[in-house]
Amino acid sequence: MxxxxxxxxxxxxxxxxxxxxxxxxxxxxxxxxxxxxxxxxxxxxxxxxxxxxxxxxxxxxxxxxxxxxxxxxxxxxxxxxxxxxxFPDPKVLTGGCYDETTPFIVWLVILQHRSMTWHLERMGRWAEDLAARGGKARGDPAMGTPRMEVRKFARGYSQLFELMLEHAQMEERVVFQILEKADRGLSKAANEEHARDLPMMNGIKEDIKSIGVLDSGHPAYQESLCNLSTRLKTLKEHSKKHFEEEEKNLLPLMEATELSKAQQDKVLDQCLDVMQGTHSHLFRFFMEGLLPQDAMHYLDMLSRCSDQNRVTSMLRLIVDKVV
The missing domain is CATH 3.40.30.10 (Glutaredoxin)
Structure with a gap:
C-alpha cells in the first residue's frame, strides 16, 4: 500500500x-x-x-x-x-503513486485517516495557541475578538467531530462487516475501540461550549483553555494510534476478501450513503486535510460511484466555493 x-x-x-x-x-x-x-x-x-x-x-x-x-x-x-x-509543484496526476493491487476501498479509509489526522493536528495547534495567549486576541482581524475566535474554533471542532463520527459509522456498518468474514469477532473488538474515545470527544465539545460563555478575564478561563489543549492532544494521540493499528492489522485483511471491482463499487456506494454529511456540506472541509495527489486520488475513487449526479454535486462543492 x-x-x-x-x-x-x-x-x-x-x-x-x-x-x-x-x-x-x-x-x-x-x-x-x-x-x-x-x-x-x-x-x-x-x-x-x-x-x-x-x-x-x-x-x-x-x-x-x-x-x-x-x-x-x-x-x-x-x-x-x-x-x-x-506547473510541476504541486503535482496532481496520481498515476503510479498508489498500489493498484490494493482494493480502493482500503485507500478510501486511509485517506480519510490522513484528513482527520491533519485536522486533529490543526485543532491541537490552535488550542495550544489559545492557551498560550490566555484568551487574548491574536491580532488577526479575520479572527476578531476572543469570543468570536472561540466560536470559530467551536465550528471547526464540530465539523471534525461529525467527520470522525461518520467515518466510524462507515467502518462499523460497511468495512468491518466485510472484514468479519476474514476474522470472526473482529467487528465487536473494533467497535469497542471506536466507543473508547467517544466520551472524550463529547467532553471536548462541552468544554468548548463552557469556554464560549466565560469572560476572558475570568480566573477559570485560562485553566479551561489549558485543559482543552491537553484533552485535544490526548484525543489526537489516541486517534493516530488507532488509525495506525487499523492500517497495520485490519485493512490488510480486506485484500484477503478478494472483492471484485463490481463488489468494490457497491461497497463504495454504501460508504457514501453512510457518510452523507462528509460528502456534502463537509466535503471541502474534508478535502482541505489532504495533500494534492491524495485529494485527486480520492476524487478518482469517488468517480466510480454509481450515482454520477452525486459525484457532480461533490465536485461542484469544491469548485463553486472558490468562484
Whole structure:
C-alpha cells in the first residue's frame, strides 16, 4: 500500500483563494459546465499556481485547456499530465503513486485517516495557541475578538467531530462487516475501540461550549483553555494510534476478501450513503486535510460511484466555493 509520500507534511495544504492568484500565469479552460471531466480538471487547477478563466461551452466534447500558444484537449489525464509538466509543484496526476493491487476501498479509509489526522493536528495547534495567549486576541482581524475566535474554533471542532463520527459509522456498518468474514469477532473488538474515545470527544465539545460563555478575564478561563489543549492532544494521540493499528492489522485483511471491482463499487456506494454529511456540506472541509495527489486520488475513487449526479454535486462543492 505504498504511495508517493514518505510522511505527511505539517503545513496546511490549501486550495488557494482567487485573490492570491492574481500574479500567477493565466490559463483558459473550456468545457461543458456540468460534466465530471470538466469539474475534475477545475478541481486540479485549484492546486496549481495559476489564474483560471473558465468558459462554459456545450460544444466541446472534451475539456480544452489553453496556455499561451498551447492548446490541450483529450482525456482528463492528458490535461493533467500537461499541467504537471508546465506547473510541476504541486503535482496532481496520481498515476503510479498508489498500489493498484490494493482494493480502493482500503485507500478510501486511509485517506480519510490522513484528513482527520491533519485536522486533529490543526485543532491541537490552535488550542495550544489559545492557551498560550490566555484568551487574548491574536491580532488577526479575520479572527476578531476572543469570543468570536472561540466560536470559530467551536465550528471547526464540530465539523471534525461529525467527520470522525461518520467515518466510524462507515467502518462499523460497511468495512468491518466485510472484514468479519476474514476474522470472526473482529467487528465487536473494533467497535469497542471506536466507543473508547467517544466520551472524550463529547467532553471536548462541552468544554468548548463552557469556554464560549466565560469572560476572558475570568480566573477559570485560562485553566479551561489549558485543559482543552491537553484533552485535544490526548484525543489526537489516541486517534493516530488507532488509525495506525487499523492500517497495520485490519485493512490488510480486506485484500484477503478478494472483492471484485463490481463488489468494490457497491461497497463504495454504501460508504457514501453512510457518510452523507462528509460528502456534502463537509466535503471541502474534508478535502482541505489532504495533500494534492491524495485529494485527486480520492476524487478518482469517488468517480466510480454509481450515482454520477452525486459525484457532480461533490465536485461542484469544491469548485463553486472558490468562484
Amino acid at each position: 505504498g504511495n508517493c509520500f514518505g510522511s505527511r507534511k505539517s503545513g496546511r495544504v490549501e486550495i488557494a483563494p482567487a485573490d492570491m492568484l492574481k500574479k500567477h500565469p493565466s490559463v483558459k479552460l473550456y468545457g461543458h459546465p456540468n460534466s465530471i471531466p470538466t469539474y475534475y480538471i477545475r478541481c486540479a487547477l485549484l492546486y496549481k499556481p495559476v489564474t483560471v478563466n473558465f468558459t462554459p461551452s456545450i460544444i466541446h466534447q472534451s475539456p480544452l485547456l489553453q496556455y499561451k500558444s498551447d492548446t490541450v484537449t483529450g482525456s482528463v489525464n492528458d490535461v493533467l499530465r500537461y499541467l504537471d509538466v508546465k
